[in-house]
Amino acid sequence: MPMEKKGNLLEIKNLTVEAAGRVILKDVILSIPRGEVAILFGPNGSGKSTLIKAIMGFSGYNITGGEIIFAGQKINSMSIEQRVKLGIGLMYQHPPKIRGVKLEQVARFLSRDTKKIKELSNELSLSEHLSRDLNLDFSGGEMKRSELFQIILQDPQLLLLDEPESGVDLENISTMGSVLNEYLKKEGKSALIITHTGYILDYIKAKRGCVMIGGKLWCVGNPKEMFGEIRKFGYEKCKECHEPQRIG
Amino acid sequence: MSRKELDNFEPADKEVIASAGIDLEEKMRSASFLQQDAQTCFSRSLIDGVEILRIEDALKEYPEAEEYYGSSFKLLGREYPQDTEGGYFIRVKKGKTIELPIQACLFLKAEGFKQRVHNLIIIEEGAKVHLITGCSAAKSADEGFHLGISEFFIHKGGYLNFTMIHSWKEDISVKPISIALVEERATFVSNYVCLRPVRDITMYPTAVLQGEASRASFNSLILSHPGSLQDIGSRVILRAKNTQAEIIARAVSLGGKVISRGHLKAESKDVKAHLECRGLILSEKGIIHAIPEMESEYRDVDMSHEAAIGKINKDEIEYLMSRGLSATEAQSIIVRGFMDVNVLALPEMLKKEIAHLEENTLGKSF
Numbered sequence: 001m002p003m004e005k006k007g008n009l010l011e012i013k014n015l016t017v018e019a020a021g022r023v024i025l026k027d028v029i030l031s032i033p034r035g036e037v038a039i040l041f042g043p044n045g046s047g048k049s050t051l052i053k054a055i056m057g058f059s060g061y062n063i064t065g066g067e068i069i070f071a072g073q074k075i076n077s078m079s080i081e082q083r084v085k086l087g088i089g090l091m092y093q094h095p096p097k098i099r100g101v102k103l104e105q106v107a108r109f110l111s112r113d114t115k116k117i118k119e120l121s122n123e124l125s126l127s128e129h130l131s132r133d134l135n136l137d138f139s140g141g142e143m144k145r146s147e148l149f150q151i152i153l154q155d156p157q158l159l160l161l162d163e164p165e166s167g168v169d170l171e172n173i174s175t176m177g178s179v180l181n182e183y184l185k186k187e188g189k190s191a192l193i194i195t196h197t198g199y200i201l202d203y204i205k206a207k208r209g210c211v212m213i214g215g216k217l218w219c220v221g222n223p224k225e226m227f228g229e230i231r232k233f234g235y236e237k238c239k240e241c242h243e244p245q246r247i248g
Numbered sequence: 249m250s251r252k253e254l255d256n257f258e259p260a261d262k263e264v265i266a267s268a269g270i271d272l273e274e275k276m277r278s279a280s281f282l283q284q285d286a287q288t289c290f291s292r293s294l295i296d297g298v299e300i301l302r303i304e305d306a307l308k309e310y311p312e313a314e315e316y317y318g319s320s321f322k323l324l325g326r327e328y329p330q331d332t333e334g335g336y337f338i339r340v341k342k343g344k345t346i347e348l349p350i351q352a353c354l355f356l357k358a359e360g361f362k363q364r365v366h367n368l369i370i371i372e373e374g375a376k377v378h379l380i381t382g383c384s385a386a387k388s389a390d391e392g393f394h395l396g397i398s399e400f401f402i403h404k405g406g407y408l409n410f411t412m413i414h415s416w417k418e419d420i421s422v423k424p425i426s427i428a429l430v431e432e433r434a435t436f437v438s439n440y441v442c443l444r445p446v447r448d449i450t451m452y453p454t455a456v457l458q459g460e461a462s463r464a465s466f467n468s469l470i471l472s473h474p475g476s477l478q479d480i481g482s483r484v485i486l487r488a489k490n491t492q493a494e495i496i497a498r499a500v501s502l503g504g505k506v507i508s509r510g511h512l513k514a515e516s517k518d519v520k521a522h523l524e525c526r527g528l529i530l531s532e533k534g535i536i537h538a539i540p541e542m543e544s545e546y547r548d549v550d551m552s553h554e555a556a557i558g559k560i561n562k563d564e565i566e567y568l569m570s571r572g573l574s575a576t577e578a579q580s581i582i583v584r585g586f587m588d589v590n591v592l593a594l595p596e597m598l599k600k601e602i603a604h605l606e607e608n609t610l611g612k613s614f
């Protein structure tokens with residue numbers, strides 16, 4: 001495969017996705033080279049989470065057109081489990097609560113390294129949460145930290161982060177940011193990060209940003225500059241300055 | 249229980265008995281009682297302040313036992329079966345705190361045997377104790393029947409943590425009838441675990457909070473196998489001020505029918521009570537029918553209930569799958585979590601034991 005090593009870890013070609021009989025994503029084109037981080041902006045309800053869920057393979061998100069290619073393989077019809085095995089990991093925007101299942105159980109499933117579990121849970125101020133039911137009565141920030149904790153233990157090649165810093169206080173954003181940055185520095189790690197607040201941009205190196213509006217990807221550029229523009233002029237402005245375009 | 253007394257027990261029988269939470273070595277127990285069919289095999293207290301003996305012996309020996317016998321039914325104006333044979337009398341003396349649990353086992357052995365017992369449990373003023381009752385049936389006990397009447401008297405400031413573990417088989421019918429009378433500042437905790445197959449169980453234990461600031465909590469974990477009917481409820485009558493009650497039930501149906509009842513009745517103002525019933529249906533054939541009831545004659549009460557029944561939430565499965573678990577692993581960990589031993593109000597000491605029992609049984613079920 002010519003794509004290997006230096007090529008794209010993720011390639012999305014003309015992806016159209018439906019949920020509950022409605023088209024949510026239309027002809028989305030996006031690629032993420034190995035070792036790079038892409039940022040996804042966009043207003044509420046524009047389809048950002050849907051894109052990530054379709055990449056992960058959740059039920060209820062039907063791909064009616066296009067392809068998702070990961071590490072050179074088409075993964076459109078693979079199970080979630082297979083996608084995880086290939087190296088895709090997801091940090092939820094709104095993780096479900098699971099009664100009686102402890103955070104520690106999942107951590108131990110994800111990693112045999114008990115020392116690492118201990119250290120990372122300490123670093124993310126989650127030591128006391130290890131013995132608690134997953135996400136049950138976790139605050140917004142605790143949920144995000146617990147999601148980051150799990151995904152780092154999972155150690156995927158491609159991280160899909162859905163608003164990792166929403167609802168997290170500044171101090172914890174800084175901790176999360178540096179944990180994440182440390183991780184992304186490792187060989188070949190890539191990420192697609194959805195952000196509203198833009199805070200995460202201060203902690204990680206991201207080459208490219210794009211904006212999703214109404215299920216289409218618009219605009220591409222330097223994420224920090226883009227975020228500045230969005231703050232000044234809002235999302236609609238992105239539409240004005242560019243046609244929907246090919247990214248990557 | 250010493251080797252001699254267990255000599256004529258087959259290894260398989262010992263295993264079933266142990267599966268109902270009975271510690272045959274008696275290492276971690278303060279007193280033990282074992283009745284097979286109608287015969288008392290064993291009855292011994294290892295500690296001062298705990299009396300344990302066959303009910304008929306207690307009625308002979310202690311005139312006051314007679315006064316207790318049947319009195320809880322009288323109080324509620326209820327009848328009870330008179331044709332019982334055996335059962336245990338347990339009394340914990342005033343002010344005693346007993347660290348290790350007392351255990352009692354009611355064991356069915358002979359084919360078609362109808363075991364009918366009447367138990368009396370008396371917790372004197374300020375005494376504190378844990379009691380485990382394990383009920384089980386040998387392979388030979390085909391078409392067996394068990395009727396168990398239990399009367400609990402928890403006097404002022406007393407504390408009883410009662411754990412009942414049912415470990416039956418497909419062709420056994422079971423009918424426990426229990427009433428607990430709870431005096432001022434006393435606490436009655438009932439934990440019920442039924443994970444093995446059974447033909448049918450009908451039970452609706454009642455706690456009467458008669459003294460101010462008394463409490464009752466009923467917690468149950470029920471696994472329903474195909475072809476079984478478990479009609480299981482808990483009732484608390486709150487008769488005095490500042491009493492509190494909680495009923496928590498978790499039921500998982502693998503194909504059988506569960507009727508999960510709960511009844512909270514406020515007969516005084518200033519009481520607080522909560523009822524929670526959650527059910528998971530894992531098979532097309534499974535049925536769970538939750539019937540939560542609340543009654544109050546007063547406005548100044550704080551009573552609530554929640555009930556939720558359904559199959560496992562797909563989001564939960566997919567969440568765990570996105571962390572790399574297979575669909576089967578995800579389902580199994582969710583069901584185990586749902587049946588979390590922490591739902592029961594167990595002392596640390598027993599928690600591990602029961603969690604282990606549970607794991608053994610669930611491991612065989614799916």
Ligand SMILES: Nc1ncnc2c1ncn2[C@@H]1O[C@H](COP(=O)(O)OP(=O)(O)O)[C@@H](O)[C@H]1O
Nearest residue numbers: 019020024043044045046047048049050051060
């Ligand atoms: N499972 C679903 N079923 C039906 N509609 C959905 C589903 N998931 C998302 N949608 C709809 O798709 C649109 C995009 O949602 P989402 O991807 O969550 O947006 P964003 O993450 O950009 O805020 C919204 O209108 C949302 O209501």
Ligand SMILES: [Mg+2]
Nearest residue numbers: 048049093162
């Ligand atoms: Mg979203």
